[in-house]
Amino acid sequence: MRILGISAYYHDSAAALIVDGDVVAAAQEERFTRRKHDPSFPANAISYCLQNVGCTPRDLDAIAFYDKPFLKFERLLETYMSFAPAGFSSFRKAMPLWLREKLFQKDLLLREFRKIDGGDIDPKRLLFSEHHFAHAASAFFPSPFTDAAVLTMDGVGEWTTSSLAIGSGNDLAIEKELRFPHSLGLLYSAFTYYLGFKVNSGEYKVMGLAPYGEPKFAQAILDRIVDVKQDGTFWLDQTYFDYCTGLTMTNDRFSNLFGQPVRKPDQLLTQFHMDMAASIQAVTEEIVLKLGRSIRAETGARHLCLAGGVALNCVANGKLLKERIFEDIWIQPAAGDAGGAVGTALAAYHVNMGQPRRIRPNRQDGMSGGYLGPEFSQDEIERELRVAKACFTTLSDDELINATAQALAEGKAVGWMQGRMEFGPRALGARSILGDPRSAIMQKMLNLKVKYRESFRPFAPSVLREDVSEWFELDCASPYMLLVADVVASRRRQMTASEASLFGIDKLNVPRSEIPAVTHVDYSARIQTVDREVNAPYHALISRFKALTGCPVLVNTSFNVRGEPIVCTPSDAFRCFMGSEIEVLVVGNAYLEKEEQDPGLKLNYEHAFELD
Structure with missing residues (x-):
């Protein structure tokens, strides 16, 4: 049974495909259009999901949308009426769009699908889920729990801003909710x-x-x-x-x-x-x-x-x-609106169609580590790099890991693109910029010269799952970078009295631990644990870095510059490489060094994207 889930028309549009209850593909539209938080109909993300399993919209058992537009329209009208005459200018701007498109979203969706090959679908197969039910489904059904309470919190869906649901097996029901405008x-x-x-x-x-x-x-x-x-x-x-x-x-x-x-x-x-x-x-x-x-x-x-x-x-x-x-606790890695595409598809499968739920062994979840997006063969990678006039060397797996780990140990910034792209806002070692966490200048260098963003912003550590408790006050998996914990006391650096008395941004340049590039000013870190079974190449790289340095941790930030969506294709990766101060690029088994590239290909990415 194949069900396509869609979130669209607000922000972070996305598509996800469920096959017999398993999430097999998911991607945000922004990664294809290169427009951050793209709210438009996710035509590219849908095409990717369908191509992933070789089907057309006609082959789908259902298409599920992540909210109910009539309920949202009701909320808008009631809100404007409650506050009238205040807000008339906002009302005047919002209503034409709603009356022209959003209110009749079913017709709009059917029109958009007709533009896709095989997209003339039966309207009865188009389903709508309430926004927070989609969120709850995205959290419970892929979780490793047979039974759980489910808490959803966001800005607002139709009326709901927070909800409590109870999940058991393939059953899920919202028990309580808070409503707009209290959010x-x-x-x-x-x-x-x-x-x-x-x-x-x-x-x-x-x-x-x-x-x-x-x-x-x-x-x-x-x-x-x-x-x-x-x-x-x-x-x-x-x-x-x-x-x-x-x-x-x-x-x-x-x-x-x-x-x-x-x-x-x-x-x-x-x-x-x-x-x-x-x-x-x-x-x-x-x-x-x-x-x-x-x-x-x-x-x-x-x-x-x-x-x-x-x-x-x-x-x-x-x-x-x-x-x-x-x-x-378990947190949906695409917790925002993009994840609603996963949730509405799973809700259609388990709740609407009454299909059973499979609990995976060893507390594995159903999100495949978040690696649900497009991947590229070595032939495709080399073809795109040649078109871009890149100079690269193709290495064996072992050579690639050794060369990349050595570059990191030498303090170089590395663009790392391997396997399937992540779904959700976090780079998890598939579309990442990596660095040496032991460097006292790495955070500032990555922020100002690579990401072109504010210097205060912290970076996350990727740490081998088996070593996490030796470096951080955490002794469980955190595969999606959604948990913060402190660096253990034994790894911290004792500050001087004058350093401890600093306030505000002056704290930034004071090293606080053996891994200052990922230690925030309060000794905290946003941790990603890396498991060999989930991401073997990334685990191998960190393991080799550990062998060279004694440190099982890397700086991991998303492969993009400020205001740009995370890279998707080899061409995206090369452009970002040439538009920033990244020194080494690794795409599949292709290894690129900046000094070997044609200087005429260098781009200025510093002001290429609208600030986020």
């Missing part, structure tokens, strides 16, 4: 906007900025803006926000409360902004922990699954795990 995702996005970052893109910057500050404004947020109950449910005072009716997230009352206007994107980040980031992060963690405790107490569930955009807050996830509220 943890929108609260965090409001502070993202206030701090001068792009909403639905820059939230992770707020999380990365938080450790540079102190949560001085957390109590003011709790006293004036959000009323958090003991069970983690909450109420937002809408007099501070503008997202219901306006074109911005916050209003003047919000700015007046904290004493500063909205930061402009090019404005210098100050200690105030860092303290504000720390404050909203602290409030978010408090809400997540309270929700976790109340869910455990009310349901008795031993396991928890998470999805929705807020589940990408790996700091909150790490604290939830550390509290041991649940025996284990």
Whole structure:
């Protein structure tokens, strides 16, 4: 049985294909169009998924969409009516698009499918799932748990902003929900906007900025803006926000409360902004922990699954795990809207069609390590590189691992493209830029000369699964880079009194451990554990680096520059290589060094993409 899942028309459009209950292919549209967070109909992602199994839309048993447009339209109308006459300008801009396209999304989807070969499909095979049910399904059905509570948190779906579902076998049902406009995702996005970052893109910057500050404004947020109950449910005072009716997230009352206007994107980040980031992060963690405790107490569930955009807050996830509220937690790696494509397809298979669920042995999940995107044969790789006029050497597997590990040990930045592309926002060793974590200058160099982004942003460590507890305060798998834990005390460096007294961004250049490039200013790290069975080439590379250096850790950041989607093809990888200060490129078994390339092919990627 083949079911195609689709998420589209808001942000992070994606497609996923389920065959007999297994996720066999999934990709975001942005990777093909090179437009970050592309919201359009995912024609390229759909074509990839269908080609992966050699079928056309006519061969599908069902096509499932990740939300219900009529319910969303109802929410928009009721919201505008509740706040009228405020918000008329926003209403006037939104309605023509809804009346022309979004309200009649079924017809729109059918028209788009007709453009695909074999896409004249029976309308009865087109199914619609509620947004948060799709999130819940994406979290529970691929999880390694037979039974679990499922917590979803994001901005807003149709009406729901957070939900609690209970999953058992192939059954899944939402038990409780919080509704718009009271939203943890929108609260965090409001502070993202206030701090001068792009909403639905820059939230992770707020999380990365938080450790540079102190949560001085957390109590003011709790006293004036959000009323958090003991069970983690909450109420937002809408007099501070503008997202219901306006074109911005916050209003003047919000700015007046904290004493500063909205930061402009090019404005210098100050200690105030860092303290504000720390404050909203602290409030978010408090809400997540309270929700976790109340869910455990009310349901008795031993396991928890998470999805929705807020589940990408790996700091909150790490604290939830550390509290041991649940025996284990599992987080959908594509927790945002892209993952809704997986969830709606799985919901159609297990819930609508009543198909049984298979639990995999050894607590394996159903996401294949996240490696669900396109891959390229060595012939295809070499053909694309030749067209791009690249100079490369084809090495054997052992030669490739040895040469790459040696380059990393010499402090070089390496672009690494192997196997199937990752699904979700994290590079997991298939489309990654790698570096030596022992280097005190690696973080700054990668941020400023390779990624062309803000210097404060931290990098993640990839560590051999068998060695994780020797380097970090974590003794479980974290394959999707969605858990934060501290570097173990024995690996930390004792700071001097003057270093310890530093504030804000001045903390950045103080080495804090044996692996300073991946140790944040609070000694934390966003960890990816690498398992030999899941990604053999990447595991082999880190193992060889360990043999050379004694360190089983690499710096791992996504293979792109700021504002660019992660690379998909060998051509994408070569362009990014030539447009940045990456020194070595490895694509399949092709090994490229920057100094051997034609200088005339060099590109300037620093300003090539819109800032994120």
